[in-house]
Amino acid sequence: MPELPEVEVICRGLRPHVVGRRIQEVVCGPKELRLAVPRNALQKQIAGATIMKLSRRAKYLLFDMDNGRRLLVHLGMTGRLGIFPAKAVQALHDHLIFRLDDGMEMRYNDTRRFGFVVVQERTGQENAPLAQLGPEPFWPEFSAEYLKKKAAGRLQPIKNFLMDSRVVVGIGNIYASEILFAAGILPTMPIGSLILDQWRTIITISRQVLTRAIEAGGTTISDYVNASGTPGYFQLELAVYGRAGDKCRKCRAIIEKQTIAGRASYFCPRCQK
């Protein structure tokens, strides 16, 4: 489901509801997520602790507790986190319930169960799975020189490269297509052949597209909603994703769809070279 903009919107939406709240109890459903649910740690280390800070790194939500622990939540494809009154009827695929000390509950719902949660010690050093992540798109480390060096001599399509979290985090299948359209570069372009100026364009455009998507509340294709259950509206601004056969909004050529590394990719054959 969510890429960087959607996770960021959820993070901002949740923050006022959870920061300063004590988690009184964690209720785990019977099913496992992509990684086994750490029931023991949730009961012993998260229940009873107070959420001091909520932040985002890549597509992870980070709940920093007052007891030195950190709860890490990844939403996978269909994961949702929302705030509900304790008496609200539970939904199908609610897998985790965090009972807060103000009568509200934060519920983790995930139809396909590709998401997962991790409880870890909050140390100065990042532990797995955060340790291997590349820079955020908005960090200065995400530079043209960095990308050029990483890409040197390689034939990988630029779209896969942008979606590789070791290179840069947060860009998934929708925004990879959108960024490359806005940058005027074909998704199949081999990364080794890009020049510094093109990397500069990709960086600038990435930041623009992601920022605009956050402002629009994220992209809702089928079931993404923010923490309050409100959909995003960036899908109205999508230039190519899901628009195969439709006319390019810039040049009226027909948008094409091509599978690259097993993922649907969309582009305008006239605007992108």
Add this chain to the structure above:
DNA sequence: CTGTTAACCTGAGTGC
């Protein structure tokens, strides 16, 4: 090392 495929899982949509 490089790059692609398949797998994890459920539900929605399509065509017959």
Add this chain to the structure above:
DNA sequence: TGCACTCAGGTTAACA
């Protein structure tokens, strides 16, 4: 209605 099939916002082990 029912059935078979395809596809979906992520990640990663296994493979060539």
